[in-house]
Amino acid sequence: MASDWSVSGITRRLFPILVALTLLELVGGLTLGSFEATLRRYPSLLVLVPVTIGTAGNLGSVLSARLSTAFHLGILSFDVTDDELLGNTITTVLLAVTVFPVVGAGAWAVARVTGGARLPVETVVAVASISGLVLAVLAVAVTVTAAYTAYRFEADPDDVVIPVVTNVCDVLGVIVLFGVVRVIVT
Amino acid sequence: MSVRETIVEGYRGALPTLLVSALGGLLAGGILGGMEAELEAVPGLLVVVPAFLAIRGSVYGSLGSRLSSALHQGLVEPHFTPDDRLVSAIAAALLNGLGASLVAATFTFAILTALGRRVAPLWTLALIALVGGALAGVILVAVIVVVVFGGYRRGMNPDNLVGPTVTTAGDIFGMAALFVATRLALAVT
Numbered sequence: 527m528a529s530d531w532s533v534s535g536i537t538r539r540l541f542p543i544l545v546a547l548t549l550l551e552l553v554g555g556l557t558l559g560s561f562e563a564t565l566r567r568y569p570s571l572l573v574l575v576p577v578t579i580g581t582a583g584n585l586g587s588v589l590s591a592r593l594s595t596a597f598h599l600g601i602l603s604f605d606v607t608d609d610e611l612l613g614n615t616i617t618t619v620l621l622a623v624t625v626f627p628v629v630g631a632g633a634w635a636v637a638r639v640t641g642g643a644r645l646p647v648e649t650v651v652a653v654a655s656i657s658g659l660v661l662a663v664l665a666v667a668v669t670v671t672a673a674y675t676a677y678r679f680e681a682d683p684d685d686v687v688i689p690v691v692t693n694v695c696d697v698l699g700v701i702v703l704f705g706v707v708r709v710i711v712t
Numbered sequence: 713m714s715v716r717e718t719i720v721e722g723y724r725g726a727l728p729t730l731l732v733s734a735l736g737g738l739l740a741g742g743i744l745g746g747m748e749a750e751l752e753a754v755p756g757l758l759v760v761v762p763a764f765l766a767i768r769g770s771v772y773g774s775l776g777s778r779l780s781s782a783l784h785q786g787l788v789e790p791h792f793t794p795d796d797r798l799v800s801a802i803a804a805a806l807l808n809g810l811g812a813s814l815v816a817a818t819f820t821f822a823i824l825t826a827l828g829r830r831v832a833p834l835w836t837l838a839l840i841a842l843v844g845g846a847l848a849g850v851i852l853v854a855v856i857v858v859v860v861f862g863g864y865r866r867g868m869n870p871d872n873l874v875g876p877t878v879t880t881a882g883d884i885f886g887m888a889a890l891f892v893a894t895r896l897a898l899a900v901t
Binding site for chain 2: 577625629
C-alpha cells in the first residue's frame with residue numbers, strides 16, 4: 527500500500543482523469559466565451575456563473591452519492607416506479623426550486639454591492655430559477671443514465687459516477703444559463 | 713423507506729450543504745463580477761474559469777478524501793507532522809493541480825486560436841494558470857488539513873466535511889487566486 531501514496535502513484539491515477547475533465551470543462555468555458563459580451567454588460571449574470579456551475583454540480587453529486595449508496599445497499603432498481611428513484615428525483619427538483627431563487631437574489635445583491643446591478647432583481651431571480659429547474663431535470667437524467675451505465679458494466683458507481691456526473695452537470699450549468707439568458711435577457 | 717421519507721431525509725440532509733456552497737459560489741461570483749478590466753485585458757480568461765475551478769474541486773477533493781480515509785485506517789496521525797505519506801499526498805495534489813491548470817491554459821489558447829477568436833498570448837495564460845494554481849493550492853492544502861484533522865480530533869467524521877469544504881473554499885480561493893494571478897501577469901507584461 528506504500529506505493530499507493532507515492533507522488534507518481536497518485537499522479538498515474540489522478541492525472542488522466544484531470545485532463546479528461548479539463549477538456550470537458552472547456553466545453554463550458556467556450557460556451558461562456560461565446561456570450562462573454564452579454565455577461566460583461568450585466569455583471570449580475572457574471573456573478574451567477576460560478577454559483578450556477580457549482581450548484582448544478584452539487585445537485586448531481588448529491589443525487590449520484592445517494593443512488594450509489596442505495597445501489598450498494600441493494601434497495602435500488604432501475605424502474606420508473608422504484609420508490610428510491612422517484613423519491614430522490616423529487617428531492618433534486620425540490621432542492622433546485624429552493625436554492626436557485628435564493629442564488630438569483632444573492633447574485634443580484636452581490637452585483638449591487640460591487641456596483642454593477644444593471645438588471646432588475648426579478649430578471650436575475652427568473653434567470654436563476656428557470657436555469658435551476660431545467661438543470662434539476664437534466665441532473666436527474668444524467669445521473670440515472672450514468673448510474674445505470676455503471677451498473678450494466680459492473681463498475682463501482684462511487685469511482686466513476688460521481689466525478690462524471692459532477693463535471694457533466696458543471697458544463698450543463700453553463701449551457702443552460704446561456705440558453706436562459708438568450709431567451710430572457712437578450 | 714417510503715417515497716415521502718426518502719424526500720424528507722434527502723432534502724434535510726442536502727439543503728444546508730447546498731446553501732453553504734452556494735454562498736461560496738456567490739462570493740466567487742462577486743470576484744468574477746468585479747474582473748471586468750482583467751477579462752478585457754486577457755481574452756480567453758473567462759474560458760479557463762470553469763476548468764480552473766473544477767480542477768481545484770477534483771484535486772483537493774481527492775486529497776481531502778484520501779486524508780480522511782487514512783485517518784479512519786490509522787495510516788496518518790490527526791496532526792500535522794512532516795510524515796512521508798502526508799508530504800507526498802500534498803506534493804502530488806499540488807503538482808497535479810499545477811499540471812492540469814497548465815493543460816487547461818494550453819488547450820484554451822489552442823482552441824481559441826484554431827477558432828480564430830481573440831486570445832491572450834500563451835505565456836500570459838500559462839503564467840496565470842501556474843501562479844493561480846500555486847496560490848490556490850497552498851491555501852486549499854492548509855484549509856483541508858485544518859478542517860479534516862481538526863474535525864477528526866473533535867470527533868466528527870471528516871468524510872462529511874470534505875465535500876462542502878472543498879466546494880466552498882475551492883470556489884472562493886480558486887477565484888481569488890485567479891484574480892491575483894491575473895493582476896500579477898498583467899503587471900509583468
